[in-house]
Amino acid sequence: MPSDRQKTGEARREKILLALRHSIGPITGRSLAKEMNVSRQVIVSDINLLKAKNEPILATSQGYLYMPSNPVSRVSRLIVCRHTPEQTEQELQLIVKHGAIVKNVVIEHPVYGEMTASLMLHNQAEVKRFTDQLSSSESSLLSELTDGVHMHEIEAENAAILDHIEQELDHAGILHKG
Incomplete structure (x- = not known):
């Protein structure tokens, strides 16, 4: 009992x-x-x-x-980015302003292998809270362990939105092609 x-x-x-x-x-x-x-x-x-x-x-x-299983059909994509810590907010805002979700950040660490941190950023206010929390805690970004190179799984209603986000990230010099 x-x-x-x-x-x-x-x-x-x-x-x-x-x-x-x-x-x-x-x-x-x-x-x-x-x-x-x-x-x-x-x-x-x-x-x-x-x-x-x-x-x-x-x-x-x-x-x-x-996070129950979502019956709404959405598409996701893994994008590779590289930028300075100062460009973090710009990168995340470019993604969420189109209605996409930044699900996580992933790095390939030379010793530990793949390291993933969940973000689940849905909008500009959440991005701002995240970056404010990051700066006030004096924590470092995972990407600082890999010279700025990291990946994000992003999710949106359709592939066209993801394509547009990639174009904007490329134009901003944040999308990594290398």
């Missing part, structure tokens, strides 16, 4: 799932912790338990997202 503590944890995880399912954007661990009256570390543990039960929760730099 489950203890009261187990019941409380299960109830909290159900509340977390409901909040994520009904949210239109990411929810931070801090805000979930405040809402559930627990520590952020408890939320991290709960999220890990939910993921272990195959709940489609994605941890991004903006917070947690519930």
Whole structure:
């Protein structure tokens, strides 16, 4: 028979799932912790338990997202970019201004192999929050480990949008062809 503590944890995880399912954007661990009256570390543990039960929760730099299978047909493409850290916001804004999503960033590290970080940036406000968070935390970009070379998986409604984004990135000198 489950203890009261187990019941409380299960109830909290159900509340977390409901909040994520009904949210239109990411929810931070801090805000979930405040809402559930627990520590952020408890939320991290709960999220890990939910993921272990195959709940489609994605941890991004903006917070947690519930990512069920999407019946809407969209196309995605992996693009290779190279730029300075100062051009990061320009690159990301060029992508999202056309309605595309920057799903992640990927680098090929000479020692660790492929390293991927989820971004899930949908719009210009999210890009601005991401770049502000990056500069205020004094963190470095993954691409700084590879002389600016990195990849993004981007997603849009159709291939024409992705083609247009690639043209703009090329025109800005950000698309890597080399």
